[in-house]
Amino acid sequence: MKICIISFDFWNYDEHIAATLRKKGIEAHHINIGAYKHKNFSAKITNTFSKVFLQKNIKNERRQQFILEELKKLGHQDQILIINPELIEEKFHLEIKKFTSRYIAYLYDSLARCPAESILHLFHTIYSFDSEDVRKYGFTKINNYNYLEKLKSEKKPEFDLVYLASYDERLKALYKITAKLEKLGLTYQYVIVGKKTWKKNLLKMVSFTGESISKKYQTRRVQQKNIPTFYQKGNVLLDLVRENQSGLSFRIFEAMALGKKIITDNEALKNYDFYKPENILILNKDLSNLNSMFFETLYEPLSDDIYKKYSLDNWVETVFKLK
Incomplete structure (x- = not known):
């Protein structure tokens, strides 16, 4: 074939x-x-x-x-x-x-x-x-698919939360969330990728603030093979959906493979069989449920059957009718 x-x-x-x-x-x-x-x-x-x-x-x-x-x-x-x-x-x-x-x-x-x-x-x-x-x-x-084998990080996470995404309208929500994290005394790192990131870097140059380790803007994309390594730096991953979209991002499945918890504004996650409130915090619009407690509890492992259901192997068999 x-x-x-x-x-x-x-x-x-x-x-x-x-x-x-x-x-x-x-x-x-x-x-x-x-x-x-x-x-x-x-x-x-x-x-x-x-x-x-x-x-x-x-x-x-x-x-x-x-x-x-x-x-x-x-x-x-x-x-x-x-x-x-x-x-x-x-x-x-x-x-x-x-x-x-x-x-x-x-x-x-x-x-x-x-x-x-x-x-x-x-x-x-x-x-x-x-x-x-x-x-x-x-x-x-x-859905999108889990392209990763199960991975377990041996290192202690450097940050409470990490986020990697394109330069788009989600930045507004990101800034509100990171402001709340700072009030809670929690650490974070985000990397924003896109052609328009030069605007942010220019502002930093003009204000002489320099580049913060927690906030990075770059035109060059992160190589896909390095994405799991970046996510392993965080205790929790942040997932923000784009406007007029409710599907599952790859971040959901990367978190699944890495055994990481997720904070998200995607309410649709409640409808999936892998949803556990211990692992997935769905934010209120006013961020009133964003607190330190979610960062302090352990990840609840998923069954092998759930993991296999969302694997890329199962995805290709379904899409190309190989079963």
């Missing part, structure tokens, strides 16, 4: 799908359109000019051409999975679909955040992690 995964894999989670399929003896490939780069400096300048004066991003067009070029090398695929298909124009979807017998999509953003309604008719099956979209559009529900 031949399977291809196509995605804009910013955090490098999707490569784990292909690797898991290969372990099952399947010929699996991952086309990461996010890894596409301009061929030379001249091409980069041309694209910049086009974006500024013509409002056209040539790189996006070339990324999609890149997908077709790679598929021509790979040949016909039994299944092709597109993750977040709104990143690809319909004309390219139609060409990509010619390379496979089963064309499937996985949405790990809600349609409210990343509209894709105009192209969804092209897919044989659409999976979504967002319960509201599943109810509204009749998608097949599936």
